[in-house]
Amino acid sequence: MKPLAADLSATLSADPVIAVVRAPRIPDAAALCAALAEGGITWTEFTCTTPNVTEHLTMASAAGWRVGVGTVLTAGQVERGVAAGASFLVTPGCRPEVAAAARAAGVPVVLGALTPTEVAQAVDLGAAAVKIFPARAFGPGYFKDLRGPYPDVPLVASGGVNAGNAADFLAHGALAVCAGTDVVPPDAVAAGDWAEITRRARAFTAACGR
Numbered sequence: 001m002k003p004l005a006a007d008l009s010a011t012l013s014a015d016p017v018i019a020v021v022r023a024p025r026i027p028d029a030a031a032l033c034a035a036l037a038e039g040g041i042t043w044t045e046f047t048c049t050t051p052n053v054t055e056h057l058t059m060a061s062a063a064g065w066r067v068g069v070g071t072v073l074t075a076g077q078v079e080r081g082v083a084a085g086a087s088f089l090v091t092p093g094c095r096p097e098v099a100a101a102a103r104a105a106g107v108p109v110v111l112g113a114l115t116p117t118e119v120a121q122a123v124d125l126g127a128a129a130v131k132i133f134p135a136r137a138f139g140p141g142y143f144k145d146l147r148g149p150y151p152d153v154p155l156v157a158s159g160g161v162n163a164g165n166a167a168d169f170l171a172h173g174a175l176a177v178c179a180g181t182d183v184v185p186p187d188a189v190a191a192g193d194w195a196e197i198t199r200r201a202r203a204f205t206a207a208c209g210r
Contacts, residue, residue, distance in 0.1 A: 029056035033065035035194035039201025061085025075101035136160025143173035
């Protein structure tokens with residue numbers, strides 16, 4: 001695992017794909033992270049909507065993988081996620097409570113936004129990067145538009161990103177992209193089909209030119 005740099009945006013620039021895991025069952029979180037890494041994806045986000053998420057974070061982080069917790073809505077979720085080993089936090093929207101808790105914990109947070117106003121709010125709240133969600137709503141060209149008023153804001157594309165369009169999001173100004181079911185389909189995760197996860201991760205990173 002590569003260590004998480006203090007400058008999260010620089011680290012994301014080098015490894016611009018985050019696997020976002022939502023599954024009813026994860027038989028071995030550390031093995032999942034290993035399968036993703038074999039395919040070139042070294043960021044793994046376990047969401048708060050996943051059963052037993054803190055157990056998965058603990059297992060994967062103890063094995064040395066770079067993991068974060070996503071769909072974070074409350075300060076309590078921040079505290080539990082960080083205690084379980086999360087090295088970064090992700091929200092679906094602007095959450096002042098989460099931003100404050102992340103700042104107190106010293107852990108970088110990627111705040112969700114969609115509109116230009118929400119991007120500015122996320123920056124004001126101290127976001128290390130801003131997740132544009134759902135990215136499919138406006139497509140890759142929207143990132144080029146946002147680059148006009150926000151040339152220095154690290155933007156992450158999430159929601160509807162797949163191997164067919166990920167490179168376009170990166171080319172139009174996204175610093176990184178989130179890979180969801182295109183790489184970690186719930187059924188394959190629940191079945192522990194790590195070879196399939198690696199195959200999908202490798203195809204996604206290859207499509208991104210990595």
